[in-house]
Amino acid sequence: MKKNDFYLIGGLIFLIAVMYFFINLSKTEGSKLIITVDGKEHKILPLDKDTTYTIEHEDGNFNTLEIKDGHVGMVDASCPDKICVKHHTIHNNNESITCLPNNVVLRVLSDEESDMDAISR
Amino acid sequence: MKSRKVASYGLFIALAFIFSYVEHLIPMPFALPGMKLGLANLVIIIAIYGIGLKEAFVLSMVRILLVGFTFRDSSTLLFSFAGGILSWVLMAVFKKSKLFSMVGVSIIGGIAHNVGQIIVAILYVKNTSLIYYLPLLMISGVVSGTLIGILGGLVIKRIKKYLI
Numbered sequence: 001m002k003k004n005d006f007y008l009i010g011g012l013i014f015l016i017a018v019m020y021f022f023i024n025l026s027k028t029e030g031s032k033l034i035i036t037v038d039g040k041e042h043k044i045l046p047l048d049k050d051t052t053y054t055i056e057h058e059d060g061n062f063n064t065l066e067i068k069d070g071h072v073g074m075v076d077a078s079c080p081d082k083i084c085v086k087h088h089t090i091h092n093n094n095e096s097i098t099c100l101p102n103n104v105v106l107r108v109l110s111d112e113e114s115d116m117d118a119i120s121r
Numbered sequence: 122m123k124s125r126k127v128a129s130y131g132l133f134i135a136l137a138f139i140f141s142y143v144e145h146l147i148p149m150p151f152a153l154p155g156m157k158l159g160l161a162n163l164v165i166i167i168a169i170y171g172i173g174l175k176e177a178f179v180l181s182m183v184r185i186l187l188v189g190f191t192f193r194d195s196s197t198l199l200f201s202f203a204g205g206i207l208s209w210v211l212m213a214v215f216k217k218s219k220l221f222s223m224v225g226v227s228i229i230g231g232i233a234h235n236v237g238q239i240i241v242a243i244l245y246v247k248n249t250s251l252i253y254y255l256p257l258l259m260i261s262g263v264v265s266g267t268l269i270g271i272l273g274g275l276v277i278k279r280i281k282k283y284l285i
Contacts, residue, residue: 001271005225012232012263019256033124039247081197087153096250098242105248 030093033072035065038103047072047091047108056069061102065081072106074099129172130180137164137184138191145192153254159231159265161188166212167228167272174213175239181205199245200238206240207237224270224276231266232259 016036084099093110140160168177189198212230
């Protein structure tokens, strides 16, 4: 290993720490869930009401999510790798669970946010 | 093409494919989209230093294709290709620059792979929330990149004379 390798590792760790710092700075408890399918807003659900909701896609695929105690989790999906289902539950703003094969994004937001960058209509 | 080269390439592709499969079998408790051990990158970086950049590129693309068709549905191929291409480009640039050793190049390659996948994923779902995965992915990229780089260095020293 060369000296530069250590500088690289150090620099990257520093960069990661800075990112973490900024992300945690804006972390607040979420109040609503925005479900986006194919880049378009599909549904908004409040986090204070426990529900189970299934997104049924035109091609027969599905994603089932559950809101419980203010946390959102994916409980089932038709995608092959089920990374979205294995994902831990989310509840802070800007946290998200994504199912890439089915093009679904579950994103938690808190009231103060005007979500300008996420939705394309 | 010399038959020795053909045999080498075959071996490399088979190895990269098997490593991807093994990686697939290892359960990761905190599975994020894009988080992986990068075992197959060990083969790629040994190819870069052992048989050549162009050859390593072809090897990487073929591996992604094979793995994509065998283990997942082809919708995730797009992300893997993006990661693989960005990873190769940056590794090529930094290898030529001679700034870093194999470890540094491996780290850059690993992180580039993650960043490439995330960028394409963000474009695909048209939602920037995925960018919040970057810090965690980068940590795994640095760790696995370092380990793979060190391992690669050990292997290359021993087998380089047999490869070309």
